[in-house]
Amino acid sequence: MQLVVARVGRAHGIKGEVTVEVRTDEPELRLAPGAVLATDPASVGPLTIETGRVHSGRLLLRFEGVRDRTAAEALRNTLLIAEVDPDATPEEPDEYYDHQLMDLDVVTKDGAEVGRITEISHLPSQDLFVVERPDGSEALIPFVAEIVVEIDLEEQRAVIDPPPGLIDDRAARDEVADGHSVASRDAENAPSGEEA
Incomplete structure (x- = not known):
């Protein structure tokens, strides 16, 4: 099963980082370095997360192969989609997908x-x-x-x-x-x- 886990925002800096609007309660799992994500539009992906960090309360990601501001800005508004086991449940008992x-x-x-x-x-x-x-x-x-x-x-x-x-x-x-x-x-x- 595929779930939208984030939306790419604007470019941050000149080295290919982007801000992301997180749409998952488990960003440390779904948006970790090494994660391979499908995209919407599909022609942009799949994207592999190279690095991630929090800056001023926002999550910043860098994807493999995205090295400058122009390439990062081209990803703006792209939805990031993770493959999730439909039978999986969140770790906390009060949380639900x-x-x-x-x-x-x-x-x-x-x-x-x-x-x-x-x-x-x-x-x-x-x-x-x-x-x-x-x-x-x-x-x-x-x-x-x-x-x-x-x-x-x-x-x-x-x-x-x-x-x-x-x-x-x-x-x-x-x-x-x-x-x-x-x-x-x-x-x-x-x-x-x-x-x-």
Whole structure:
């Protein structure tokens, strides 16, 4: 199975290094020197990582055969793709690969159907499940322990305990009708950043 693990950014310096936008929770494994990565577009690769280092909070990579700024800049926006065993799991028990979470049914603790995960959105502060509701609308569920209380891969479901208004529009309308500000309520319940 192939997974996108990074996107090449701009060139850094004059010796062929590039910045990368990391899209894996295991960069030390997927983006280590010696790793051979497929690319999108395919005509650019495969690329072999020669060196990697962190500079000012950003990962910098140099690929074999890329020796100057011009060659590095030509790689900009290239997606780096790793071959991953589909049965492999992350080392941490609370972590999951995106492909493990895709298409899981989402239900509340009391068993009410919410929808199906169609996308995982990786934001700087937290990850979000993009859930397609039975009526075709979408719900965004923060992937934090306070809300996503269980991931059951055998049963292919994610169990959530959503705060009022997260998935139930009626609860939000009731709060407005009661004279409470939905925006301030949402701010009080904003989840803290936690990456899974």
